[in-house]
Amino acid sequence: MVTGYDHLLFLAGVVFFLYRSKDIATYVSIFAIGHALEDLAVAWLRGAGFDLYTRKGNRPDGGQFGFSVAGGRIRGHVDGIIAVGPEGLGLAVPALWECKTMNAKNWRACVKDGVTKSKPVYAAQIAVYQAYMESSVPGISAAPAVFTAINKDTAEMHHEQVPFDADLAQRMSDRGVRILQATDAGELLPRIAASADFFECRFCPWSDRCWRLER
Numbered sequence: 001m002v003t004g005y006d007h008l009l010f011l012a013g014v015v016f017f018l019y020r021s022k023d024i025a026t027y028v029s030i031f032a033i034g035h036a037l038e039d040l041a042v043a044w045l046r047g048a049g050f051d052l053y054t055r056k057g058n059r060p061d062g063g064q065f066g067f068s069v070a071g072g073r074i075r076g077h078v079d080g081i082i083a084v085g086p087e088g089l090g091l092a093v094p095a096l097w098e099c100k101t102m103n104a105k106n107w108r109a110c111v112k113d114g115v116t117k118s119k120p121v122y123a124a125q126i127a128v129y130q131a132y133m134e135s136s137v138p139g140i141s142a143a144p145a146v147f148t149a150i151n152k153d154t155a156e157m158h159h160e161q162v163p164f165d166a167d168l169a170q171r172m173s174d175r176g177v178r179i180l181q182a183t184d185a186g187e188l189l190p191r192i193a194a195s196a197d198f199f200e201c202r203f204c205p206w207s208d209r210c211w212r213l214e215r
């Protein structure tokens with residue numbers, strides 16, 4: 001839901017940190033459209049026979065499924081959990097469900113090469129979520145995750161199963177710990193780009209601070 005408290009707080013944070021009004025408008029629009037399409041995907045999957053839970057008990061006031069470790073410094077919310085798949089599909093459950101919207105070019109790459117190759121960041125997110133959700137949803141890492149990609153330009157949908165990659169989850173978890181250790185030690189890690197104009201830096205809430213600090 002676009003109007004959940006966590007989203008409102010997140011949007012407030014984004015508006016606070018993004019100083020260019022054009023960036024704010026773009027980011028909020030992308031965020032809202034992404035969530036509207038995700039809500040549609042949820043309805044369509046349920047209509048196709050997936051017993052898909054996006055909130056505890058599937059109640060509007062039910063909390064999102066998620067995890068929190070390292071004193072809350074590593075945490076996340078999953079888009080959904082499939083409890084039962086349509087008859088005849090043979091889907092292993094419980095299965096993590098992750099949904100992303102993307103432009104036509106990225107969507108075609110995802111269809112052609114799969115999410116692991118075309119969008120490694122999403123694959124890392126899926127692996128980490130499967131690993132950390134295992135304690136609260138036993139079996140979720142044994143079942144391949146279901147990844148849904150929605151083409152924002154044509155409304156086409158792509159679904160694929162993503163087997164759990166334990167090595168990837170471990171590497172990403174180790175990286176998270178490394179970042180926390182560096183932060184606690186006051187150590188500045190390398191930036192991901194050579195310029196603040198890099199796409200991800202332009203939408204990063206910490207951009208201003210990050211590019212002011214000397215390395």
Ligand code: SF4
Pocket residue numbers: 190191192193200201202204205206207208210211
């Ligand atoms: S601005 Fe954000 S995304 Fe870019 S290098 Fe800094 S912390 Fe990373």
